Amino acid sequence: MPAQTYLFACLKDNFGVLLHDPDSGATAAIDAPEAAAVEAALAKTGWRLTDILVTHHHGDHTAGIAELKRHHQCRVVAPRKEAQKIALVDETVGEGDAVRVGSLAGRVIETPGHTAGHISYFFPADKLAFVGDTLFSIGCGRVIEGNPEMMWQSLMKLRHLPDDTQFYCGHEYTQANIRFAKTIEPNNKALAARADEVARLIAAGKPTIPATIGAEKTENPFLRADVPEVAKAVGLASSPAWKVFAEIRERKNRF
Ligand SMILES: [Zn+2]
Secondary structure: OOOOOEEEEEEEEEEEEEEEEEOOOOEEEOOOOHHHHHHHHHHHHHHOOOEEEEOOOOOOOOOOOOHHHHHHHHHEEEEHHHHHOOOOOEEOOOOOEEEOOOOEEEEEEOOOOOOOOOEEEEOOOEEEEEEEEOOOOOEOOOOOOOOHHHHHHHHHHOOOOOOOOOOEEOOOOOHHHHHHHHHOOOOOHHHHHHHHHHHHHOOOOOOOOOHHHHHHHHHHHHHHHHHHHHHHHHOOOOHHHHHHHHHHEEEHHHH
């Protein structure tokens, strides 16, 4: 049976998401921003927590781990390259490693840049990706521990996923990201249509994710640094894509 997901808002602007395998009953929390919100989601769905899949070490993705593990004895899977910064890790993973949630088969994609060891999880059969703070809808994470070239390469790995991949990110930043994206590509029609759709969702109190990789390719300036018009728009025609990406990221930091 296909995987099921349950998305919920928590903390200030974080997303939490549960990934559930109906065949085995296994359920993973993707990151653990806060235990109470994850518990509420479990109560609402009636699912039993078996795993926590951690994307990176930041507190707003890991603060709930200890309490959830105490209550559910769940397995904690975390990125090998920063596992020492994360509490109570049972299993460490890196590029290409298989991660199972019950009968759901996922694999790890290393996506460093926001943090040095950040990973994403991709479940190909269900075309679901959990990308933490690497890719946001119409945006991307701040480059904190890595460098722009590293972050661009990480985003390219995610851009290579199938177009109909639905991805879940760590924060609800979409509307603010759209305001910025329009400064880079004011004439992007797909982006304008997305802006209308997102405004409707926000007005209805609904989340703006999951989004698809295919849509982001046409709408998200951070995935479009190798599009000639985008390079030109930031005054860097014929520069390497990662430099264009770095300039867009720098402008967003100041926006
Ligand atoms: Zn983070």
